[in-house]
Amino acid sequence: MRQAEISEIVERTAALVDEHYVFPEVAARLATLLTDHLAAGRYAAAADPRTLGELVTTDLQSLNGDLHLRLKYHDEPLADRDDHPDDDRMVRLAASTMGGVGRVLRLDGNVGVLEIRPYLFPPQLAGDQMSAALRLLSGTDALLLDLRENVGGSPDMVALVCGWLLAEPTLLHTMYDRAGEPVRQSWSAAWLPxxxxxxxxxxxxxxxxxxxxxxxxxxxxxxxxGRAVVVGERTGGGAHPRIGFRAHAHLEVTVPVARPVHPISGTNWEGTGVHPDVETPAAQALDVAHRAALSRLASPAELVG
Known part of the structure; x- marks a missing residue:
């Protein structure tokens, strides 16, 4: 890569983070860090966009470890626009993965399994597929919701699945912007087909x-x-929703712009991950959860209203 091109990408990344990142004080420090490193020649040896993305991402995450804050490399060229420039790729991915419905099956004891991977796609892309999966599982006596290979997705699809599992519409979180103001509430879906x-x-x-x-x-x-027992490993710890900006044909600046606050915990899972109620290696989580479900179904005391 030419030095002029590297400088343009890094300077644009610094400016976008400074303008949009959810924590303004951290944003200013990160912008200074990137421009200082640029001047010191840290990125000069980046031979290709992937290497530059890795170097800048390391620096972006060096202050508070926000894993959503990245200069993200894409193999396929990005659309020439801001605001999630990889949307076209997500549309294709949803179509090729049955809307994120990885598998639906019934185990012994009439225990259902719903695997959602790689993403919880927005309902407008995958609502029909998810609804079909939920209908298939409605007659099971217990459910194993497999998110071991789920790496993110739409809060609206989260609300849809929560609406299926919760008895009534429930506040899931309130989103706060970088000024500390509440900007949106997310509630579980009030109706499903x-x-x-x-x-x-x-x-x-x-x-x-x-x-x-x-x-x-x-x-x-x-x-x-209190609607589910979490079984497996502690999760990655990325809570902040982000928007994307095109910085290069293959590089997207992803910037978290808000933070969710859960009404019960008063916080979220940023940096800490979700801690399982039953900790076990991920490879064993399905068997462990299946045995727990069978044991609970066999206990009349657990099944009384």
Missing amino acids: VPGYPADKPTYVLTSGRTFSGGEELAYNLQQL
């Missing part, structure tokens, strides 16, 4: 160290509300 999953049916959420962002929100909401 499929029968709801009764609240007395046991539900377990499977997690791994790869579970991230929107997948974490779904696990966190259900855990905080």
Whole structure:
């Protein structure tokens, strides 16, 4: 890469972070850090966009470890626009992954499994597929919600799945902007085109160290509300929603612009991840949760309203 091109990308990244990042004081420090490193020649040896993205991302995450704050490399060229320039890729990915419905199956004991991966796609892209999966599972006696390979997604799809599992519309979080002002509330869906999953049916959420962002929100909401038992590993710890800006044909600046606050915990999972109720290696989480579901279904005391 030419030095002029590197400078343009780094300077644009610094300016976008300074203008939009959810924590203004950290944003100013990061902008100074990037421009200082640029002047010192830290990025001069970057031979390609991928290497530059890795170097800048390391610096962006060096102050507070925000994993959503990145100069993200894309193999495919980005659309020539800001505000999620990889949207076209997400549309194609949703179409090629059945809207994120990785698998639906029934285990012994009439225990259902719903695996959602790689993303919780927005309902406008995957609502029909998700609704079909929920309808298939409505007759099971317990549910294992497998998010071990879920790396993020749409808060609106989180609200849809929560609406299926919760008895009534429930506040999931309030979003605050960089000025500390509340800008949006997220509630579980009030209506779905499929029968709801009764609240007395046991539900377990499977997690791994790869579970991230929107997948974490779904696990966190259900855990905080007492609707599910989380089984597996502590998740990645990325809570801040972000927007994307094109900085190069293959580089997107992703900048968190808000922070969610859960009504029960008064905080979120940023930096800490979702801690499982039953800690076990991710590879064993399905078996562990299945045994727990069978044990609970076999206990009359657990099934009484």
